[in-house]
Amino acid sequence: MATDENTLIEKPVQFYRFADRMENSKKSFIREILKVTQQPEIISFAGGLPNPALFPAEELAAAAAKVMSEDxxxxxxxxxxxxxxxxxxxxxxxxxxKSGLKIDxxxxxxxxxxxxxLDLIGKVFLNKGDRVVIESPGYLGAIQSFxxxxxxxxxxxxLDDGIDIDALDKTLEESDAKLFYTVPTFQNPSGVTYSQEKREATAKVLDKxxxxxxxxxxxxxxxxxxxxxxxxxxYLENTILMGSFSKIIAPGLRLGWICAKNDIMEKLLVVKQAADLHSNYLSxxxxxxxxxxxxVDxxxxxxKTAYGSRRDHMVDMMSRYFPEGISYTKPEGGMFVWxxxxxxxxSMDLFDLAIKENVAFVPGSPFYTIEGAGSNTLRLNYSNSDPDDIEEGIKRLAACMEKLSC
Amino acid sequence: MATDENTLIEKPVQFYRFADRMENSKKSFIREILKVTQQPEIISFAGGLPNPALFPAEELAAAAAKVMSEDxxxxxxxxxxxxxxxxxxxxxxxxxxKSGLKIDxxxxxxxxxxxxxLDLIGKVFLNKGDRVVIESPGYLGAIQSFxxxxxxxxxxxxLDDGIDIDALDKTLEESDAKLFYTVPTFQNPSGVTYSQEKREATAKVLDKxxxxxxxxxxxxxxxxxxxxxxxxxxYLENTILMGSFSKIIAPGLRLGWICAKNDIMEKLLVVKQAADLHSNYLSxxxxxxxxxxxxVDxxxxxxKTAYGSRRDHMVDMMSRYFPEGISYTKPEGGMFVWxxxxxxxxSMDLFDLAIKENVAFVPGSPFYTIEGAGSNTLRLNYSNSDPDDIEEGIKRLAACMEKLSC
Incomplete structure (x- = not known):
């Protein structure tokens, strides 16, 4: 079956002509950091991982056994x-x-x-050069995908209570944007949640x-x-809602959803078919x-109880150990402190110091699309660390901050 | 929690501005046909489904139980x-x-x-207007995805033994194409397999x-x-190989793979990250x-035994019942007769007649990108029909052919 190796035509690498879109596409900075921080001696606040101790493993195993035996x-x-x-x-x-929404x-x-x-929404809406308005800082995965x-x-x-409405209005006025992407509740990376007033105001500005x-x-x-x-x-019917089972059940099952009106759904189905026919059916x-x-509730x-106590602990430790002049969010939910x-x-300098002390986090710059923005910011994850590690990690981080004379 | 419905801003549908790429993207014709043909009274040769009686269900259930209990x-x-x-x-x-290939x-x-x-390869390589050379007829899923x-x-x-080499040479000469997409073994839709000589000649022309x-x-x-x-x-190192577990294990697990040299793989990883982080890990x-x-062998x-006997049976029935002047392939593997x-x-007229007799197949036109091409061709699937249904279905199809005075 094997061919004579002499017949194999080999080619040098400069040969490939990739699509233009690849020029600006880089590997995820976070995923590269995560590779560095996987050693067990590192206390990592870098990932965005749910706590695996909370996966409903036995219940999912039972569900898997049932569907496999019955159907x-x-x-x-x-x-x-x-x-x-x-x-x-x-x-x-x-x-x-939960939300009083009538969705078919x-x-x-x-x-x-x-x-x-995000990939499917990008495909359906975005031409090269179209404007997309995002939060600053914004979710890195969306920036990457779009x-x-x-x-x-x-x-x-x-801002602390959501997007800056005047700035949003002005940006939309100037940009003729197609999409506004937002994580209004326990935002990644900032932990910020929009107030009810901000949500209504956001809807009005988008509609305008x-x-x-x-x-x-x-x-x-x-x-x-x-x-x-x-x-x-x-507040705004003209909204595409995204949801996920990753944070409430388990991410390894890779299931989320898009909720959109039928005119948009029709297009989403076309690109979903072309992308992979359908999502994993076993999952x-x-x-x-x-x-x-x-x-499930x-x-x-x-x-919620577990993450809440970890957030409390992290914020307590930060207030105890961090030097003056360091500010941080106190999220009401989710997984991140900013x-x-x-x-x-x-924060890149801080990262270099911290990694020598076996503590990791994500520097803030990748959450901005403007070169150099957010260079003094960083994201900490608390969902996937034990309380002892949170105290020890925050202590070490505080010591590194002192060294940088924060 | 629910908001007053009066605050909901509703919008008319002509509002959406989709990406230009959506103008030419249609729902899969085959998937639309499959919806029509799902009634149990229909003998369907339309799908491309593996036979579920051959799924290793018990073994997969055992594997699922094991990984869930252990890890x-x-x-x-x-x-x-x-x-x-x-x-x-x-x-x-x-x-x-199996192939004597040294792959890392x-x-x-x-x-x-x-x-x-296909989606990831398209993303990595294709700008708007780039030329992609495909077989005629070609795999519909690839046409859709690209x-x-x-x-x-x-x-x-x-041709019967693979691509027309002279025509391929001429097309590549004229088109400055980036990619040649081929299913050289038991092609979908034709069932054609390239001979060894054709494979070597194809490699040489692509390299040239x-x-x-x-x-x-x-x-x-x-x-x-x-x-x-x-x-x-x-024969050609500059080849991206695609494989799948769908036809040898089960499609519901949605797992396949791309095998490519590192320079291409680096780009594929970037678009895979952006597309969905990673494939279903449980699967x-x-x-x-x-x-x-x-x-697994x-x-x-x-x-192979089951599909081989079904192919034999379908070809026997076609030779017994089909009118003179109808030709068809006799594939050495895979799932389709052309x-x-x-x-x-x-074949669209034949489809309309056949569906009234509760027999379905896929007309050939969607497997061509040229309007009107292949209008007298059709694809029959044999992997997912019982022998009795194959005989009855082919008989009815033959009767419909007679009516069209084939």
């Missing part, structure tokens, strides 16, 4: 592009119960997690300029303090079975 | 973009054993099936013009007649466990 011939076969209908019905019903299951598409949702379609990003500052809102709600269920607020979708069936057989409560060093102090 | 915290967590290393090592080892696991990326492989990136397709006729070969080998393991031939990759672990604990033998009606007879 293997279907579970293992090709399936529909839209996704498993009972799972979409569950999501629609939950929107009604036909307005829900199951994706391979939020990252694919970048493939070569838009121009416009950043609008994120006829801009589609892409509302990424990956963390919305993980509130451990404060009170629930409506989605932006509650869809396992999650659907898990949701039928278990109390009880499970989410456990996550730290601002004094003006002129570089 | 749930990892199996359910985020994972690497490249894919599970032991699975990539298995694929590399199999290339060595770093040259393998696990994807959500071949359809995603179309998102708005290339110009150039078709080269597929400096064109990257995309070799889709989704069916290569399913040979039930004739002798194995080397891959085009055996990767299940398949890897299945491959460790079972004799023994399993593939069973599939039928050519007399010149001027429309």
């Amino acid at each position: 293997a011939a279907n579970v293992l076969q090709y399936s529909t592009t839209e996704g498993y209908l009972p799972l979409r019905e569950f999501i629609a019903q939950r929107y009604l119960e 299951p036909s307005e829900i598409l199951i994706t391979n997690g939020s990252q694919q949702s 970048s493939i379609f070569e838009p121009e990003f416009r950043e609008v500052p994120l 300029h006829g801009v589609v809102c892409v509302e990424d709600n990956a963390y919305g269920e993980l509130r451990f303090a404060g009170e629930d607020v409506p989605t932006i979708r509650n 869809q069936r396992i999650i659907s079975q898990y949701l039928m057989d278990n109390d 009880g499970h989410i409560s456990k996550i 730290v601002t060093l004094p003006e002129g102090v570089s | 749930a915290a990892n199996v359910l967590q985020y994972s690497t973009t490249e894919g599970y290393l032991p699975l990539r090592e298995f694929i590399a080892q199999r290339y060595l054993e 696991p770093s040259e393998i990326l696990i994807t959500n099936g071949s359809q995603q492989s 179309s998102i990136f708005e290339p110009e397709f150039r078709e080269v006729p597929l 013009h400096g064109v990257v070969c995309v070799e889709d080998n989704a069916y290569g393991e399913l040979r039930f007649a004739g002798e194995d031939v080397p891959t085009i990759r055996n 990767q672990r299940i398949i890897s466990q299945y491959l460790m604990d079972n004799d 023994g399993h593939i033998s069973k599939i 039928v050519t009606l007399p010149e001027g007879v429309s």
